[in-house]
Amino acid sequence: MTNHDEAAAVRPLTLDWVSRHLEVGERIIGTEVLYGGITAEMRRLTIGERDGGTRDLVLRTFVDVEHAEDWLHREAGALTLLPGSGVPAPGLVAVDPTAAHCEHPSLLMTHLPGRTVLDDDGLEARVPLLARQLVAIHAVRPVERPREYVAWTTADTVVIPQGADATAWAAAIDVLRRPVPLYEGRFLHRDFHPGNVLFDVPPTESAGPRVTGVVDWAATSWGPVDLDVAHCSTNLALLHGPAWGLRFAEAYEEAGGVPAAAASDRLYWRVQDGLAFSEAVRLVVRAWWEAGRTELTTRTVEERLDAYVTALMDALS
Incomplete structure (x- = not known):
């Protein structure tokens, strides 16, 4: 697995947890830090598929954040609710709000296309x-x-x-x-x-x-x-x-x-x-x-x- 930088590395317990929620034959082949947030660490995980293709997931991790359990319960609830609503939101893959399996409370979700745009132009x-x-x-x-x-x-x-x-x-x-x-x-x-x-x-x-x-x-x-x-x-x-x-x-x-x-x-x-x-x-x-x-x-x-x-x-x- 390759990292774009040291900060992108996924912690060992979390890595095992993510791997358990992948399809048979899939593995994590790359990670990248997603910047711009305030409260959580965000990483894009590139997943190698059985047929040689790739797909992306997003890992959200709360490190030493008060109320992380509540926040992740609410986010998981929203991601479960929104499919079919017409609101383009990520799909929930897995959630560990109490860090029962990961080093820190975490949520795994699908990756959406597009990017944030904060420029004045347009x-x-x-x-x-x-x-x-x-x-x-x-x-x-x-x-x-x-x-x-x-x-x-x-x-x-x-x-x-x-x-x-x-x-x-x-x-x-x-x-x-x-x-x-x-x-x-x-x-x-x-x-x-x-x-x-x-x-x-x-x-x-x-x-x-x-x-x-x-x-x-x-x-x-x-x-x-x-x-x-x-x-x-x-x-x-x-x-x-x-x-x-x-x-x-x-x-x-x-x-x-x-x-x-x-x-x-x-x-x-x-x-x-x-x-x-x-x-x-x-x-x-x-x-x-x-x-x-x-x-x-x-x-x-x-x-x-x-x-x-x-x-x-x-x-x-």
Whole structure:
């Protein structure tokens, strides 16, 4: 077996576990690290088939991650639910949420075609595709609901960026102190953003891009669609500029999505997500650097977050 680099090596117990879930006559012939994630180690495994061909699987491993068992149970449940739903998600091969067989909690799944696209070029064409895909996710009706969403920040844990608009941030933090708006629950991805969506982008402009997959279902939850809209909006605002965060919310409605009717409720969910990023800017920047967006410094992202929060308060207050 060949590794593209030392980090790609699969640990011995995990290697044995993966091998037990291959078809007769198959073996692992190559491994490659997949970069861009924050919480889990990701590897693409090239599988040699009996007839001489190859196929790929993806191994997801949580090393010293709190709640790994819960996350893997939720991801396995989502991957079991989604076939036939019209949402292009990986197929579940095996899961070891308690590390009963592997060195660390792990999940093995099929590999999807396509790649993540985080560049500014072509964004105008991709945003409506992201919106339509999110509407399709919210249309899924599970027999068993996933657990209720968990808020990722509170008014007391927000970290105001240096030089931020103090008035806008104080007002935004006050929004989080309001009672949680009433909402009609829906199936949520809960971490839907461009880094978790795969695209096929033709080399010429004769055909547009298309979504080939949605990955990372570990945070699957039940809650308001506005949370998913808000999370993708914040990511777009930080990756490409605040205007794109506002644009995605419009695209979601244009695609048939139905957010909260009241502007104050929409503001609550979007502010909640935006302010949650204040506590994780460095982690997000590191993931984007690994994905090739090395011009996005911590300071750049903080400035965009400040501009986005201010824009939200101006647009929806």
